[in-house]
Amino acid sequence: MRGLKLSRFAPSSRPVPPPPAAPGEVLAEAEGVGVHLGGRPVLDGVDVRVRAGELLALVGPNGAGKSTLLGALAADVPVAGGVVRVHGRPAPRWSAAELALRRAVLPQAASLSFPFAVEEVVRMGRAPWAGGDREGEDEAAVAEAMARTGVTGFAGRPFSALSGGERARVALARVLAQRAPLLLLDEPTAALDLRHQELVLRLCRERARAGDAVVVVLHDLALAAAYADRVAVLRAGRIAADGPPAEVFAEELLSEVYEQPVEVFPHPRTGALLVVPRRTP
Structure with missing residues (x-):
């Protein structure tokens, strides 16, 4: 709905937006990070860096700790050991308002209790900028995010009336509208x-x-190989490998991590890596 203004953060205490990141600058990192959930270790001594200009894919079997690591990098999951830094500063030292200008998070599930229209949901991504110098970008940011994700056509429909895939795209549009320099997306393609x-x-x-x-x-893994600049393979809460897909996606490693024999070979036309289960006739 046009004209909707979200003033979650008071203008009198406006945080300062980050300056543009230099190529290769580390915008988030985990150093020796451990996380315990439900009394059990989920991450154990994880080291990973996230750089400007890079698409990093976190892959691994169910329960490996991918979503937990993403949550830790977002400063949404507390760590039991090690440190998470966002834009060079330990995550707990940022306020919620400051973090919202620096990172945007897409959780696995998108649900709302109230019947907001699609455009209103996307506009929620502009909340961190309310009352600031860039508030005037709201309309353009919302329109661009909706167009890029293909949801403009149902801008007025209730979010609750959408299919799972449509909701996922609207949730992504909200993240894009936030225009934060660090995007953390948990299984953004799962329902698509x-x-x-x-x-x-x-x-x-x-x-x-x-x-x-x-x-x-x-x-x-095929999507990760096709689009990621770097891949971190998680296994049992630890990083089993970290590097470009061409280096990391080895048959022996993936077969061991997933406990399923796989084949890795180049696409006959493009040369892009293909990862498929090894099946017997």
């Missing part, structure tokens, strides 16, 4: 069909090429 999976990963790659740091949790 083939066309929209490609759309979302292209958007992620474009944001990285434009200078943002983008982290995505993915289950589809």
Whole structure:
């Protein structure tokens, strides 16, 4: 709904937006990070860096700690050991308002208790900028995010009336509208069909090429190989490998991590890596 203003952060205490990041600048990092959830260790001594201009994919089997690591990098999950830094500062030293200008987070599930219209949901991504110098960008930011994710056509529909895939794209539009330099996306393609999976990963790659740091949790190794600049493979709460897909996606490593024999080979036309289960006839 046009004209909706969200003033979550008081103008009198406006945080200062971050300056543009230099290519390769570390915008988030985990150093020796451990996380305990429900009394059990989920992450154990994890080290990872997220750089401006890079798309980093977090992959690994169920329960490996991918979403927990993403939550720790977002400063949404408290760490039991080690340190998480966002824009060079330990995460607990940022206020909620300061963090909201520096990182945007897409959780796995998008749900709302009230019947907000799609455009209103996307506009929520502009809340961190309310009352600031860039508040005037709200209309353009919302319109661009909706157009890029293909949800402009149902701007007035209730969010609760959308399909799972449509909700996922609206939630991504909210993240894009926030225009934070660090994007943390948890399984953004999980509910999407083939066309929209490609759309979302292209958007992620474009944001990285434009200078943002983008982290995505993915289950589809082929998507990770096609779009990620770097891949971190998690196994049992630790990093099993970290590097470019061409170096990390080795048959022996992936077969061991997933406890399922896989084959890795180049696409016959493009040369892009393909990762498929090894099946017997």
